[in-house]
Amino acid sequence: xxxxxxxxxxxxxxxxxxxTFRDAGGLWEGYKVExxxxxxxxxxxxALVLEFYNQxxxxxxxxxxxEGHLIxxxxxxxxxxxxxxxxxDDLHERAGSTKxxxxxxxxxxxxxxxxxxLVYPIAGWELKPGDLCERGAQLRPNIVWFGELVLxxxxxxxxxxxxxxxxxxxxxxxVYPAAGLLDFVPGGVSTYxxxxxxxxxxxxxxxxxxxxxxxxxxxRFREMVTGV
Numbered sequence: 496x497x498x499x500x501x502x503x504x505x506x507x508x509x510x511x512x513x514x515t516f517r518d519a520g521g522l523w524e525g526y527k528v529e530x531x532x533x534x535x536x537x538x539x540x541x542a543l544v545l546e547f548y549n550q551x552x553x554x555x556x557x558x559x560x561x562e563g564h565l566i567x568x569x570x571x572x573x574x575x576x577x578x579x580x581x582x583x584d585d586l587h588e589r590a591g592s593t594k595x596x597x598x599x600x601x602x603x604x605x606x607x608x609x610x611x612x613l614v615y616p617i618a619g620w621e622l623k624p625g626d627l628c629e630r631g632a633q634l635r636p637n638i639v640w641f642g643e644l645v646l647x648x649x650x651x652x653x654x655x656x657x658x659x660x661x662x663x664x665x666x667x668x669x670v671y672p673a674a675g676l677l678d679f680v681p682g683g684v685s686t687y688x689x690x691x692x693x694x695x696x697x698x699x700x701x702x703x704x705x706x707x708x709x710x711x712x713x714x715r716f717r718e719m720v721t722g723v
Contacts, residue, residue, distance in 0.1 A: 499574040499720075500658035501567060502676055504581045504666025506690060507709045510561040511586055513554060532640050541633070545622055548636045552602050553620040555584040563664070563709030564590035566717055573721055574660070579651050581666060581673050583638055596654070598647045598673050604637035648672050655679040662716060664689040665709050687716055 505513075530536050531547040560568075568591035570576055578587050578595045583602040587595045605622050607613035609632035626634045639645055655661065661680045667690070668674040680686055686702040689712030703719070705712045 496573070496575040497659040498657060499570065499576045499660045499662065500655050501576065501578045501662040501664060502581070502666060502673065503578060503587070503664050504668075504670075504673075506665025506667075507563055507580075508558070508561075508582050508584055508586055509665070510563065510709050511558040511584075513558055513584060528641060532638070533642050534640055535642075537635065537640070542624055545624060545636075548602065548638065549621050551583075552617065552622075555586075555602055556620055558584065558586065560586045560590035561710055563713040564592070566710075566713040568592045570717060570721075577654050577658075579654065579673075579676070581670065596647055596651055598639070598645055598651060600636070600638035602636065602638065605634040606637040608632045608635050645672050648676075651676060652679050656681065658684060660684065660687070660720065662687045662689070664712065664716075666690070667692070687719070689713065689716060 526547060530540075531544050537544050564586050567576065567578065567587070571591075571593060576592065576594065578592050579598060580587060580595060581598050583597065583600050585601070585603055603617050605615050605617055605626070607628035607630060609628065609630050613628045613630070614637055615628070615634065622634060622636065624633070628634055655676050656679045658680065661677075661684055663677070663686060666673070668677070677686065683701070687705065688702055689705045689707060689709065691706055691708060705715050705719075707715060
């Protein structure tokens with residue numbers, strides 16, 4: 496099977512009703528990013544950060560995979576598909592995608608503030624002050640905040656470097672280091688781009704642009720690469 500690597504962003508989950516801060520004038524569900532999604536915010540107001548992610552987790556649990564998620568999962572019948580997502584929700588997994596790499600963390604996991612290797616699933620939607628790891632330290636969302644290293648890039652780069660097809664869907668490609676993954680697409684491999692607005696890759700001569708939202712765009716992409 497050919498290796499299809501897909502980079503997805505917030506636009507992919509938007510059709511499932513999950514808003515993005517870039518569509519809200521720099522606000523994320525009414526909050527400034529620096530107030531809820533940075534290490535400084537955590538040190539300043541831990542309770543606020545926990546409650547912000549509790550509400551995001553609750554909404555994500557209520558959301559359902561959209562047609563784009565479902566089509567991408569179905570394409571595992573024709574391709575060896577790896578999804579590299581900037582999203583922290585679990586909609587790709589719930590749609591049926593079996594190989595998903597979360598660049599920016601997982602909303603449904605917590606991790607120790609003392610030992611980053613201690614990661615735990617969150618059964619419900621709440622993570623509270625006083626919820627501790629086995630070593631007695633407060634748990635935080637297992638999310639890569641602005642200003643923190645994206646350690647999953649070390650795993651993502653070789654995946655992209657070995658792909659036969661590369662698809663970008665629902666991302667403006669302005670957030671680094673994720674946007675830099677395009678630099679590792681092998682020469683001669685076409686990059687397909689699904690987004691209503693053209694992301695910042697106009698300097699690439701071998702990209703194929705599909706100006707649609709995730710659902711209709713994935714339909715067109717599947718038709719283009721499978722003929723079905």
